[in-house]
Structures are given as C-alpha cells and as structure tokens.
Amino acid sequence: MILELNFNSDEALYIQLRNQIILGIATNRFHEGDVLPSVRQLADAVGINMHTVNKAYTVLKQEGFVKVDRRKGAVIAIDANRLEAIEEMRVELKVLLAKASCRNISREEVHALIDEIYEEYGGLSQ
Amino acid sequence: MILELNFNSDEALYIQLRNQIILGIATNRFHEGDVLPSVRQLADAVGINMHTVNKAYTVLKQEGFVKVDRRKGAVIAIDANRLEAIEEMRVELKVLLAKASCRNISREEVHALIDEIYEEYGGLSQ
DNA sequence: ACTGTGTTATATCATGTGTATAACAAGTGG
DNA sequence: CCACTTGTTATACACATGATATAACACAGT
Numbered sequence: 297m298i299l300e301l302n303f304n305s306d307e308a309l310y311i312q313l314r315n316q317i318i319l320g321i322a323t324n325r326f327h328e329g330d331v332l333p334s335v336r337q338l339a340d341a342v343g344i345n346m347h348t349v350n351k352a353y354t355v356l357k358q359e360g361f362v363k364v365d366r367r368k369g370a371v372i373a374i375d376a377n378r379l380e381a382i383e384e385m386r387v388e389l390k391v392l393l394a395k396a397s398c399r400n401i402s403r404e405e406v407h408a409l410i411d412e413i414y415e416e417y418g419g420l421s422q
Numbered sequence: 423m424i425l426e427l428n429f430n431s432d433e434a435l436y437i438q439l440r441n442q443i444i445l446g447i448a449t450n451r452f453h454e455g456d457v458l459p460s461v462r463q464l465a466d467a468v469g470i471n472m473h474t475v476n477k478a479y480t481v482l483k484q485e486g487f488v489k490v491d492r493r494k495g496a497v498i499a500i501d502a503n504r505l506e507a508i509e510e511m512r513v514e515l516k517v518l519l520a521k522a523s524c525r526n527i528s529r530e531e532v533h534a535l536i537d538e539i540y541e542e543y544g545g546l547s548q
Numbered sequence: 549a550c551t552g553t554g555t556t557a558t559a560t561c562a563t564g565t566g567t568a569t570a571a572c573a574a575g576t577g578g
Numbered sequence: 579c580c581a582c583t584t585g586t587t588a589t590a591c592a593c594a595t596g597a598t599a600t601a602a603c604a605c606a607g608t
Contacts, residue, residue: 310597315517318520322523335553336552346599350555351596351597367605370554374525376524389535389536390445391445392511392514394444394445395444399503403536403540410515410519410532413515413516434566461585462583470566471568474567492575493584494584495583496585
C-alpha cells in the first residue's frame, strides 16, 4: 500500500484517501476483487483515526468503487454507472475549463494534457 | 447580472459566486475592464451577507481574475499565468480522469466532452 | 472463548462558513 | 464642507464539518 497523506493540505484526509484509492484503481495498482486493509490497520499504518478511514471507505462505497463484505472488509468492486459519471464529469469540467479558457489555454492544449494523463490509466480491461 | 445561488448546495456560497463569475468571463458575459457590483449591492441583490461577497471578490483577486480599484470597485482584470494554471489543471484532472477511467469512459469520450464545453468558451480574443 | 471484521453512538476540539454590527480611510458629487 | 458610497478591517455569534477519542455492538473465523 502506497498511501501518502499531506497533513498540511486543505483537502480533508478522508478525501485524500478516497482520491488515492481511485487513483490506484485507475493506474491498475488495485484490481477488482482486491481487499483493502481494515479500517483499523490502515488508520494505524498512516497514523490517523479509525473513523477517518471508515469515512473514506463509506464514501467509496456510496460512489460505487468498493463493496463491503462483512467477512473480508472493503473489496474493490466497481459499479460503472457511465451516464451518471459523465454528467458528474461535465459539471466539474465546466468550471475547470472556464478557468483554463480565461488563462488562454487552448482546446488543443487541454486535449494534450488529457492524453498525457490518460496514458497512465489503462481502462478496466488491463 | 445573472447570478444564481443554490442555498441547498454543499458548495460554499462564496465559491459559487467565484465560479459563476469565472464562468461569466469564459462565456464572454464579462469582459476585461468590466466593473462588478459593489459588495453591498451584490449582497443585497442575491440576499446574502456583504462579507460573503467580499470573500468571493478576495478569492478572485488572489487568483488573478479581478483587480480592485478603490474608486470603482472590483474590475475584471485577468492575470494569465499560464504555467501555474496548467499545473493546477493537471492536479485537478488527475483525479477527475481517474474516476472516468474507472467508469470505462474512454479518452475519446472525454475529448468530445471537452469540445462540447469549450464551444461556449471563446478564448480571450473574442 | 478469543480475535478481528465493519458499524454505531457519544463526546470533544479545531476549523470553516455565514451572518451581524460596527467602524475606518478614501474617493465622488452635491 | 458634507453626505454618500467604495473597499477594508475587526469582533462576535451560530452552525456545520473534519478529526480525534473511547466505547460498545453484531458477526464471522480460528
């Protein structure tokens, strides 16, 4: 597990955990069926409270990235609701691209940035 | 001024204001040199506190979208620091695209979404 | 029985958000 | 000069959120 937390960030710890796990899935370091550490283990490993990890797992469950098996713990299980995901992405992109447009960043430059980042993400088929 | 606030949103009011003003610049409804309403006027118009508007203007000033003229008030003035803006965008895109990748949204679909949104943003030359 | 899961319930503390009232320095227009 | 509006600052309060701490519960595995 390579999870690093920035305690000086303005981003909540449980959001950082959530993001890194999603990053981990996208970069193929976590696979469907993999079991995440228990809330107590992970909390101990990164030096934070159990409840903070639990909140991260709860969010991941609600967002459809893990399912919780009472016996095993949190298991990677992706619920690919594409339509919902695309609409959510559109909302986030609107503000992000507005900032880019104000800064004279071209459509082509954004495309190049997308490609660069997407290179590391293999899609679920990998 | 077409500024609408969602009081039920989990997004802070001053962030909503900031975003809508940035959207307004990108969609060419605000132009370089335009004067924004005074903090008291805008606060009264949308039904919130003066300090909340002030905070939005302060953030916009720090992010380089407006300059404050003691005589006029808040004036649209874009400080196009491209390098900084691109790095900021890369960080935001990483998580956003990771989610997309997990949901089996292809690189091409993201490009299409970018194009769709960018159609409304004219770039600063318009 | 014992341990390790997730889960739930309180409680506490710090921080962020939004409001409220007030005051200040400075520019504008009568 | 005077009244008014500008941004700015300070203080205070209520409320929600983030993070911690301690504790307990139901359930599964050994």
